[in-house]
Amino acid sequence: xxxxxxxxxxxxxxxxxxxxxxxxxxxxxxxxxxxxxxxxxxxxxxxxxxxxxxxxxxxxxxxxxxxxxxxxxxxxxxxxxxxxxxxxxxxxxxxxxxxxxxxxxxxxxx
Amino acid sequence: xxxxxxxxxxxxxxxxxxxxxxxxxxxxxxxxxxxxxxxxxxxxxxxxxxxxxxxxxxxxxxxxxxxxxxxxxxxxxxxxxxxxxxxxxxxxxxxxxxxxxxxxxxxxxxxxxxxxxxx
Numbered sequence: 436x437x438x439x440x441x442x443x444x445x446x447x448x449x450x451x452x453x454x455x456x457x458x459x460x461x462x463x464x465x466x467x468x469x470x471x472x473x474x475x476x477x478x479x480x481x482x483x484x485x486x487x488x489x490x491x492x493x494x495x496x497x498x499x500x501x502x503x504x505x506x507x508x509x510x511x512x513x514x515x516x517x518x519x520x521x522x523x524x525x526x527x528x529x530x531x532x533x534x535x536x537x538x539x540x541x542x543x544x545x
Numbered sequence: 546x547x548x549x550x551x552x553x554x555x556x557x558x559x560x561x562x563x564x565x566x567x568x569x570x571x572x573x574x575x576x577x578x579x580x581x582x583x584x585x586x587x588x589x590x591x592x593x594x595x596x597x598x599x600x601x602x603x604x605x606x607x608x609x610x611x612x613x614x615x616x617x618x619x620x621x622x623x624x625x626x627x628x629x630x631x632x633x634x635x636x637x638x639x640x641x642x643x644x645x646x647x648x649x650x651x652x653x654x655x656x657x658x659x660x661x662x663x664x
Contacts, residue, residue, distance in 0.1 A: 438587075471650035473588070480638060480654040481580075481588065492652060524588050526650060532602050534578070534590035534648050 457525035469528035552658030565639030
C-alpha cells in the first residue's frame with residue numbers, strides 16, 4: 436500500500452488560511468469517508484484534529500476543517516496562529532482493511 | 546490514558562514485547578492499534594486488533610514477524626515483535642480506534658516507547 440501524497444511543506448502568515456492536500460486512490464481516500472488528520476508538535480505524540488473527513492473532535496478549534504473531493508482530501512486551517520506550527524499527517528482506511536498515512540506536511544507560521 | 550512500555554535496545558534478529566496500559570474508557574468496546582515513527586520520519590501504521598480480539602490487521606512490512614494481542618480483563622494491549630531489523634527502529638505508539646472493529650482513525654495516542662535495533 437503506497438503512502439498518501441502530501442506536500443512536504445506549507446507556510447502562511449498569522450491570520451491567513453492555508454490548505455494541506457492529501458492525495459490517494461479509489462481504494463483508500465476516494466473509497467471511504469474514513470480520512471483523519473493529525474497534528475504533531477516536535478517530540479510529542481500525534482493529536483487527532485479531524486476524523487471521518489470533516490468531523491472535529493471535542494476541544495479542537497473550529498479554525499480546523501476538513502473536506503474531500505474524489506481521491507483527494509484537504510485540511511484547511513483558518514486564522515493561522517503561531518501554535519499551529521507543527522507537522523500534519525492524513526490517514527485513510529483502505530479496501531485491504533489496513534490504514535495508510537500521508538508522508539506529512541510541515542506547517543511554518545511566518 | 547494510554548501508557549506504553551517495553552521498548553529498548555535490541556540486537557538485529559532479536560525480540561521484544563511492547564505493552565500498552567489503557568484507562569479511562571471501556572477497553573473492550575474499542576479496537577486498538579500500534580503506529581510507529583522512525584527517527585525524523587513520518588507515521589506508519591503497524592497493526593490493529595478489534596475490541597473482541599477476534600479480528601487482526603497487519604501492515605505488509607511486519608506481517609509474519611509481529612503479533613498483536615490484547616487482554617480485555619487487564620485493559621492491556623501488546624505487540625510481540627520478532628526478527629527485528631534496523632528498519633524497525635522507531636517510536637511505537639499505542640492508539641485507540643473510535644470504533645470496535647474498523648481502523649478508521651485514531652482518537653487517542655500514548656506517548657510512545659522507543660525501540661532501537663542495533664548491534
